[in-house]
Amino acid sequence: MPEESALDQLLKSGEFLHHLDMDRKTADLVFDRRTIRALYEFMSSQRIDYVDFPISAGKESVVFKVIRDKKPLVLKIYKLSTLRFSTTWKYIEGDYRFSRERISKSNFxxxxxxxxxTNLYEMRKNGILCPRPYDFHxxxxLMSYLGNQVSPAPRLKDADCxxxxxYSEIRIFMRAMYQKAKLVHADLSEYNILYHRxxxxxxxxxxxxxxxxxxADFFLERDVxxxxxxxxxxxxxxxxDDLLSFVKGTGPYE
Ligand SMILES: Nc1ncnc2c1ncn2[C@@H]1O[C@H](COP(=O)(O)OP(=O)(O)O)[C@@H](O)[C@H]1O
Ligand SMILES: [Mg+2]
Incomplete structure (x- = not known):
């Protein structure tokens, strides 16, 4: 395909990686070829000007601050190399929105x-504070950036608050997530809560x-x-017990 070879040339020339502010060797270490290609496509379609700096690099994802029209956004990249079908399936099973027919071994x-x-979208619709999702590819x-000009918002674990x-906010969010968005976070901890404004x-x-x-119950109980x-x-x-019954309960929101 001519398009592919143009992209290959671009990748080889390092011109694109210059926008990432990363040399080829580093990019190769962090990203596989499919991801670099997807990054190129997404940065073009979303008109992202450049990648500013990595906010976090975990086992399964890398999170970058990126700039569009001089404004900060966040780009989360799921690492393809560490995602396994077996562990993925565990979180998708039973979810009518992502039924088995629609997920094949190649696209999971x-x-x-x-x-x-989708989850961020549902959460915001139901009044839960979280990043605003812009698009995915x-x-x-791509989502909104939480933080100020100097630094990203701290995790609850490190926040001075x-x-x-x-806690009053979190209880209400957990309940709204369960009862309104009809979701269970399944990895809720002081690491996945940011303290912003x-x-x-x-x-x-x-x-x-x-x-x-x-x-779902097992995950909810673990979150609680x-x-x-x-x-x-x-x-x-x-x-x-109080928190669990508040999240699942029928009493009024306090
Ligand atoms: N929208 C955001 N704005 C600012 N920082 C973010 C945002 N999303 C994630 N982060 C930072 O990146 C870290 C990792 O993101 P997270 O979504 O928790 O992925 P992981 O699966 O790698 O834990 C978070 O703990 C937080 O510090
Ligand atoms: Mg996390």
């Missing part, structure tokens, strides 16, 4: 960005599952346990 790696996009997700008011924001919802998922332990350590009254 792309489900994460789509799933995170293959294993890439009023834990009592953050004096509010708690929930991130990292690629693995979040629908309430219909066979292990993590939150209860964290806030209790911070001196807040946050017993496990």
């Amino acid at each position: 790696v792309y489900i994460w960005a789509k799933k995170e996009y 293959k294993n890439l997700l 009023d834990y009592g008011s953050v 004096k509010h708690a924001y929930i991130v990292d919802v690629g693995q979040s599952v629908s309430r219909e998922h066979p292990a 346990k993590n939150m209860s332990i964290f806030f209790t350590k911070k001196g807040i009254e946050a017993p496990y």
Whole structure:
């Protein structure tokens, strides 16, 4: 395909990597060829000017601050090399939105960005603070940036904040997530909550599952346990049973 060879040439010339502010060797270490190609396509279609700096590099994803029209955005790249079909399936099973027929062994790696996009969208629709998802393409997700000009918003784990008011917010978000968005986060912890403009924001919802998922209760109980332990350590009254019954309960929102 002529298009492919043009892209190949571009990749070889290093011109594109210059926009990434990364040399070829580093890019090769972080990204496989499919990801570099997807990155090229997405940066063009989304008119992203350049990649500013990596905010976080985890086992399964790398998160970058990127710039479009002088404004910061966040690009999350799911690493294709570490995603396994077996672990992916665990989080998709039972979710009518991502039924088995639509996921093949060759495209399952792309489900994460789509799933995170969809989940963020549902959460925002239901009043839960989280990044605004803009678009996704293959294993890439573009969303709003949380932070200021100097640095990204801290994780709850490192934030200097009023834990009592953050806990009140988190309880309500957990309940709205379960009862309105009908989702369970499934990896909720002080690492996946950012403290931005004096509010708690929930991130990292690629693995979040629908309430219909066979292990939804197990995941919910684990999330509740993590939150209860964290806030209790911070001196807040946050017993496990109270939080679980509030999240699942029928009583009024406090
Ligand atoms: N929209 C965002 N704005 C600012 N920082 C973010 C944003 N999304 C993620 N981050 C940062 O990147 C880290 C990793 O992102 P996360 O979605 O949790 O992926 P991972 O699966 O690698 O944990 C987060 O802990 C947070 O510090
Ligand atoms: Mg995370």
